[in-house]
Amino acid sequence: MAGVAAVSALSLAACSQGSGATTVKPKNQESASVQAASGDAPAPFDQPGVRVAIVQNSGQGDYFQQYLNGTKQQAAALGIDLSVYDAQGDNATQATQLDQAISSGVQGIIVRHGFPDTLCPGVNKAIDQGIKVVIYDVEIQKCAPDAVQTQQSDNKMASLVLDKMAEDIGTGKPVGYVNVAGIAPLDRRDVVWQEYLGENDWTQKFKTGKFTNSTATDTAPMVDSVLKSNPDVVAVYAPYDELTKATLSALKQNPSLQGKVKVYGADISTADIELMTNPDSPWVATGATDPNAIGAAVVRTLALHMAGELDGLNVEFPPILVTQDFLRSEGIKNMDDLRAAEPALNIADVSSADWIPNVTF
CATH class of the missing domain: 3.40.50.2300 (Response regulator)
Known part of the structure; x- marks a missing residue:
């Protein structure tokens, strides 16, 4: 699939950078469309050049590749300059990369997976420096109570x-x-x-x-x-x-x-x-869930947080049941087929606002 291949190439590029980040300038992938914003963007999105980093524990596997694809496309729709840090499953490296992201001067950080013990010092450091932080799938708030926590249900x-x-x-x-x-x-x-x-x-x-x-x-x-x-x-x-x-x-x-x-x-x-x-x-x-849609929704959550418009510190994304019988009876061969058959996978209305151009898969 084109989207997965592109993300795989990105992962290889990130690996070649060692512990540094890869700056992402995405192209349209994975059957996504963008619903144009109807409202005026608040600060900091009223000016170009908003810088955000995603610090992920691992980029390998179908789920994580799709998630990053959604992250890239929603960031592009918002005009965000996105940097990707991939620790390749190494917790100490992820903590180091989080410090690198903080030092790079980004305005927002997404932390995807990992462990609270290694991440909380960096998360709290970022928040103390005024950087907005959104976490995905880490139980972080016991040691970093001001971080926004997102997860599947x-x-x-x-x-x-x-x-x-x-x-x-x-x-x-x-x-x-x-x-x-x-x-x-x-x-x-x-x-x-x-x-x-x-x-x-x-x-x-x-x-x-x-x-x-x-x-x-x-x-x-x-x-x-x-x-x-x-x-x-x-x-x-x-x-x-x-x-x-x-x-x-x-x-x-x-x-x-x-x-x-x-x-x-x-x-x-x-x-x-x-x-x-x-x-x-x-x-x-x-x-x-659709990992592409979740990756996009987490970016929107961060954007709302950066704009001071996020209501609360916890966001959950609802799943569905997919059975083998359903896939076979409906002739579903790929994610596009599944999205057409199961509109509930589209969560473009989660963490949304009229000034955000929503990416839909």
């Missing part, structure tokens, strides 16, 4: 999928779990998982998973090992699409489990849609 996302899993497999069944502790959205989904385990009398036969800059590749052998030791599981919950991909890869290494294990995941992309709709695919349901 992870409780809802997990509940939608686990309701479907309970409907499909019933109660009292052996199940597997592929997740990683310490990642804010995955921790929130874990809380819901623990509730459903008890309510449905499921027996968790294993928990495994690893969060790296190559999560799917690094986790697949771990899932393969536990599947071989626990061939009686009837379902696996893997609440991040790179973990879901790892589970699918591991199941391919265990042909005796073909047709016996259902997989329930999270997130959606064109690559995920292809995996879900493949013949004999075990991935039957996922909880999803």
Whole structure:
């Protein structure tokens, strides 16, 4: 897909810069359109040259690539000069890059994923210097109470999928779990998982998973090992699409489990849609938002914050349930097809104002 390819190229450029940033001058990508603003922009957006940085923990994987695509396009629509810092999964590097972003003279910063312990000193430093900061998917406000925190509604996302899993497999069944502790959205989904385990009398036969800059590749052998030791599981919950991909890869290494294990995941992309709709695919349901739309919405949230117009310090983005049956019955092949079939994925009205040219996917 053109948008993903462009973002991949951007990620490579960022890598070549070492710990520095890449200045982004985006082109139109991923079937986006821009709704023109009808109102006059307030300061600082009434003048050109507004500078913003995104400091991301990792840019690898379908979700993160789409998110950055949405970030780039909404920033371009607002006339923002955007710099991208990619720590490639290294927490210490992300903290260093946050300091670099602060020193670069930006007026706003988006911090995407990471850990409060390493990020809070930099976040508070930025706020103390008058830089507006918006966080995505980090539980930051206990140590940085003045930061704006944004996130998907992870409780809802997990509940939608686990309701479907309970409907499909019933109660009292052996199940597997592929997740990683310490990642804010995955921790929130874990809380819901623990509730459903008890309510449905499921027996968790294993928990495994690893969060790296190559999560799917690094986790697949771990899932393969536990599947071989626990061939009686009837379902696996893997609440991040790179973990879901790892589970699918591991199941391919265990042909005796073909047709016996259902997989329930999270997130959606064109690559995920292809995996879900493949013949004999075990991935039957996922909880999803459009990462492009969320990336754009977070930029709008920062813009409102910079303009002094943001109402509150917390913004959540609602998910939907996407099932394999739905994708197949509607002939959905890619994200454009899914957006057409599920208008709820378009959240252009979230964090919006008449002076903001909204990017719609």
